[in-house]
Amino acid sequence: MNGVRMDGKLGARVPRYHRIAEALRERIGSGQLAAGARLDNQRKLARSFGVTLMTLRQALELLERDHLITRRHGLGTFVAAPSIDYDILQLRRFAGDLSGKGEHVATRLLGTRFATADRRVAVALRLSPNARVLGLERLRLVDGHPMSLQRSFLPSPIGDEVVRADLALTPLHQVLEFKLGVVITHARETVSAVRLGRREARDLGCRAGEPAFESERVSFNATGAPIVFDRVFIPGDRFRITRELHYEGASA
Amino acid sequence: MNGVRMDGKLGARVPRYHRIAEALRERIGSGQLAAGARLDNQRKLARSFGVTLMTLRQALELLERDHLITRRHGLGTFVAAPSIDYDILQLRRFAGDLSGKGEHVATRLLGTRFATADRRVAVALRLSPNARVLGLERLRLVDGHPMSLQRSFLPSPIGDEVVRADLALTPLHQVLEFKLGVVITHARETVSAVRLGRREARDLGCRAGEPAFESERVSFNATGAPIVFDRVFIPGDRFRITRELHYEGASA
DNA sequence: CCGGAAGAGAGTTCTAGAACACTGAGGTTC
DNA sequence: GAACCTCAGTGTTCTAGAACTCTCTTCCGG
Numbered sequence: 001m002n003g004v005r006m007d008g009k010l011g012a013r014v015p016r017y018h019r020i021a022e023a024l025r026e027r028i029g030s031g032q033l034a035a036g037a038r039l040d041n042q043r044k045l046a047r048s049f050g051v052t053l054m055t056l057r058q059a060l061e062l063l064e065r066d067h068l069i070t071r072r073h074g075l076g077t078f079v080a081a082p083s084i085d086y087d088i089l090q091l092r093r094f095a096g097d098l099s100g101k102g103e104h105v106a107t108r109l110l111g112t113r114f115a116t117a118d119r120r121v122a123v124a125l126r127l128s129p130n131a132r133v134l135g136l137e138r139l140r141l142v143d144g145h146p147m148s149l150q151r152s153f154l155p156s157p158i159g160d161e162v163v164r165a166d167l168a169l170t171p172l173h174q175v176l177e178f179k180l181g182v183v184i185t186h187a188r189e190t191v192s193a194v195r196l197g198r199r200e201a202r203d204l205g206c207r208a209g210e211p212a213f214e215s216e217r218v219s220f221n222a223t224g225a226p227i228v229f230d231r232v233f234i235p236g237d238r239f240r241i242t243r244e245l246h247y248e249g250a251s252a
Numbered sequence: 253m254n255g256v257r258m259d260g261k262l263g264a265r266v267p268r269y270h271r272i273a274e275a276l277r278e279r280i281g282s283g284q285l286a287a288g289a290r291l292d293n294q295r296k297l298a299r300s301f302g303v304t305l306m307t308l309r310q311a312l313e314l315l316e317r318d319h320l321i322t323r324r325h326g327l328g329t330f331v332a333a334p335s336i337d338y339d340i341l342q343l344r345r346f347a348g349d350l351s352g353k354g355e356h357v358a359t360r361l362l363g364t365r366f367a368t369a370d371r372r373v374a375v376a377l378r379l380s381p382n383a384r385v386l387g388l389e390r391l392r393l394v395d396g397h398p399m400s401l402q403r404s405f406l407p408s409p410i411g412d413e414v415v416r417a418d419l420a421l422t423p424l425h426q427v428l429e430f431k432l433g434v435v436i437t438h439a440r441e442t443v444s445a446v447r448l449g450r451r452e453a454r455d456l457g458c459r460a461g462e463p464a465f466e467s468e469r470v471s472f473n474a475t476g477a478p479i480v481f482d483r484v485f486i487p488g489d490r491f492r493i494t495r496e497l498h499y500e501g502a503s504a
Numbered sequence: 505c506c507g508g509a510a511g512a513g514a515g516t517t518c519t520a521g522a523a524c525a526c527t528g529a530g531g532t533t534c
Numbered sequence: 535g536a537a538c539c540t541c542a543g544t545g546t547t548c549t550a551g552a553a554c555t556c557t558c559t560t561c562c563g564g
Contacts, residue, residue, distance in 0.1 A: 013525085015547060041514055052549050054306070057516085065317075073515050074556035126270075193445045193463040193488030211445045211463035211488075223281040224318055236445030236463070265555080267517055293544055304519050309546085325545050326526035509562080516555070525546070532539070 020049050020059035028068055028079050039069070039077040109167050110137040110203065114156065121153045124218045124229045134159025136167065139203060146204045148234040158182065158227065172228070182227055187219040193236070200233045211236040272301050272311035280320055280331055291321070291329040361420045362389040362455065366408065373405045376470045376481045386411025388419065391455060398456045400486040410434070410479065424480070434473055436480070441469040445488070452485045463488040 027033045039045060046056035060077060063069045071077045117125065117133045127133070136152040152172065154162055158180065165175040176182040194214045201208040217230040279285045291297060298308035312329060315321045322332045369377065369385045377385070388404040404424065406414055410432065417427040428434040446466045453460040469482040 017547080042516095043514085052551085054518095054550090055548055058547085071515065072557085074513080074558075076514060193465045193486075195463045195488075209461075211447045213445045223277070224320070234445075236447075269517080294546095295544085304521085306520090306548095307518055310517085323545065324527085326528080326543080328544060506564085507562100508564100509560100511558105511560085513558090514556085517553085519550100519552085521549090523546100523548085526544085527542105529542090530540090532537100534535105534537080 017055050017058040021062040033079050035079050037079045108139045112136050121229050125226045132156040148232050149203050151231045153229045184219045185222045187217050189217040191215045269307050269310035273314040285331050287331050289331045360391045364388050373481050377478045384408040400484050401455050403483045405481045436471045437474045439471040443467045458487050
């Protein structure tokens, strides 16, 4: 009875929070809200749409899932940078798969230490922000030349065990599997093009600002629990991604 | 608040709904809840976890996002078949690179002109150096914002036909297929990280020197003859490659 | 100059319902 | 028998807060 019947047309039957999301989507699409801009705070938005905070948050949920906005605790809600993810399943050869190409591949362990997770790491590993994680820094060398810089992060319970192993000798996945019984079954990797920072450049032996690939990978075990977060930098002049595409059914 | 680990800042602060999701995840992972089984109804579950319906639903939200459960209005909440998400990903076609993601994709033709092939183009298309090719320059817009700059080169016999079509309206592959009977069946693509040049940057509306992906693609017809050479620039802040990896046999 | 304390602003989690909407089953009517 | 009705069971949307956490800035004391 509480006047939910009052939506003009009965056929519409679209939840409020969908309509609110739609309205915001519009504002973003039209440029009225530019990329990077901060939205009004949630309470204000809720008031302006005449709904509860909870309802408004459901709308934001939808937008976040579509990567249209980013919410940052304590800071605000922002229009996301217009970047687009898409799955490339045909991708065959890639970063880690350098072996089997004849070159001699070596790994140098630069350091291990416990630290608090940064935002991306925490999210990827489903930890609370500032949770303690073990960080590993490794340099991959191909024929003696630095090829990629890899930073790995493990949740501290796992890290506690891992740090006791001799990572200079044993590959990380072997330590996980044989010492901890953790088997990585799948992973999700995201690659973007970035500018090398000073530190990364130094370790890789090139100049800061050089273009590079940055790959972020989350590895999961069979139950879907995230085990490792990897961030790899590869200077653009040292690496290429090659893939074969096949257009079977239709279209090109 | 059973904070086992963590020091100083105490980390155990995990929201109820995360813990509930975790508990359910466990029941599913352990087989206590088999695939296809129906869970208790939401109100009952909420009571059994000692939380509100809203809170319980947040937990289910998490699980649904991971494809661990399916909710069906009027029917109930079910443990999902364990392979669903992979199947869906496998079925996704490569499509027109970006379409099918909800965004509005448009193409603007910047220009067409005949020129002599540069070395890379000539090699890729198996032409003699300095052979004449048709060059097309196109800007891809996603939701009105420039996304990528694409330069395509076609051997001049094909180019002669193509240039007569209205490329501003008809996708290139359609022109090839329906006007020339040429069907692209596969392609080879190489992606590298580069710095944007001045011209590219201008067309894409960003600063020269910005890191970007450069993709070079050769497309072939069924007989293996190279038909098109594409070079695409995509600013690094606008694009990401994402892929799923599956480690069937072993190793990470 | 450094480091901690305090506070403002913003997002997050949770409560205790109430009303609504979808599905399938069983009965009723034609 | 087919079409319709009704109802129980279940998921969905929404309210009106209250309490909590996180981030950043500013200010104060050493």
